[in-house]
Amino acid sequence: MTQCDLYFISGSPPCWTVMLALEVKGVNYTPRRLDNAKREQKAPEFLKINPRGQVPVLVHDGTTVCETLAILAYLDAIVPEPPLFGVSPAATALVWQIISECEGSLRERVSDVSRPLFRGKGEEFADRISAGMARVRDELALLETRLESGPWLAGDTLSAADLVVFPVVMQLCRAAARPEAEPMKLGVVPLSRHWPNLDAWRKRVEALDGYDKAYPPHWK
Ligand SMILES: N[C@@H](CCC(=O)N[C@@H](CS)C(=O)NCC(=O)O)C(=O)O
CATH class of the missing domain: 1.20.1050.10 (Glutathione S-transferase Yfyf (Class Pi); Chain A, domain 2)
Structure with missing residues (x-):
């Protein structure tokens, strides 16, 4: 698996969802924690990654994926096992x-x-x-x-x-x-x-x- 980064805020339920999915899929990733108290998600460098200024954001092999459900769908596509969205x-x-x-x-x-x-x-x-x-x-x-x-x-x-x-x-x-x-x-x-x-x-x-x-x- 090529380089995978997850931008997250600690305690955010959507970020936790994605982190659990990464573990279930066995994907190694670099956690990139943003400090909500410092509004790091609204800093210019992060807005270049997600102009909405929100997490979670997954960056994998040159692809940036925002939105929890989009990230889950992406992970299911790149690592099909175990399937997260049913098999029938x-x-x-x-x-x-x-x-x-x-x-x-x-x-x-x-x-x-x-x-x-x-x-x-x-x-x-x-x-x-x-x-x-x-x-x-x-x-x-x-x-x-x-x-x-x-x-x-x-x-x-x-x-x-x-x-x-x-x-x-x-x-x-x-x-x-x-x-x-x-x-x-x-x-x-x-x-x-x-x-x-x-x-x-x-x-x-x-x-x-x-x-x-x-x-x-x-x-x-
Ligand atoms: N629909 C988005 C919601 C993401 C969201 O609400 N993220 C919150 C953390 S729980 C956030 O980034 N808040 C910081 C902000 O809006 O400034 C998703 O599911 O990814």
């Missing part, structure tokens, strides 16, 4: 359905809950967090039910659906574990008590080869 039409559709549901509902709903908590504004936005959490709970319930049919979100094998959803659920868990969130009784952590299937799935992801390497550096 029905499996491919299911993987995309779960990803679309995450992008259309879960990700934003989790941000509504986690953003104020990460900014230390839990008390100020307590009502908004509770309302947002009710909407997140609907999504978690769908995932919990889905995991009754198989170990991975799209069935028997790990897929891009797991890699996309996992960091979003972990972001929620991290926010819900903040002391400020405790009196709000969000009903997220410990996952083992509130969402046992999601907890078992989390452990499966954590057991993947390379999981530790992909873990957000500033969470360690």
Whole structure:
């Protein structure tokens, strides 16, 4: 494999998705960490790489790929095994359905809950967090039910659906574990008590080869 660089911000769920995919595919890469506090993603030299000033960005063998899902598709094309987008039409559709549901509902709903908590504004936005959490709970319930049919979100094998959803659920868990969130009784952590299937799935992801390497550096 020729030179591969990944530009990322630590703790960014989309970047974590790509890092997990790189590990699952066994792709060696050079991590290029950008400091969000210094707005390095908006520096002129990075804007030459991605004019949108966002990460993740993969640069491989002269090809620059922006956007998480585009990067996953690219990785699947250059390293076909293990396939991330299903091997039958029905499996491919299911993987995309779960990803679309995450992008259309879960990700934003989790941000509504986690953003104020990460900014230390839990008390100020307590009502908004509770309302947002009710909407997140609907999504978690769908995932919990889905995991009754198989170990991975799209069935028997790990897929891009797991890699996309996992960091979003972990972001929620991290926010819900903040002391400020405790009196709000969000009903997220410990996952083992509130969402046992999601907890078992989390452990499966954590057991993947390379999981530790992909873990957000500033969470360690
Ligand atoms: N749709 C994009 C979203 C990427 C995105 O939102 N990246 C965030 C990190 S989570 C970012 O770069 N934020 C910095 C900024 O917008 O200045 C993708 O999936 O790659």
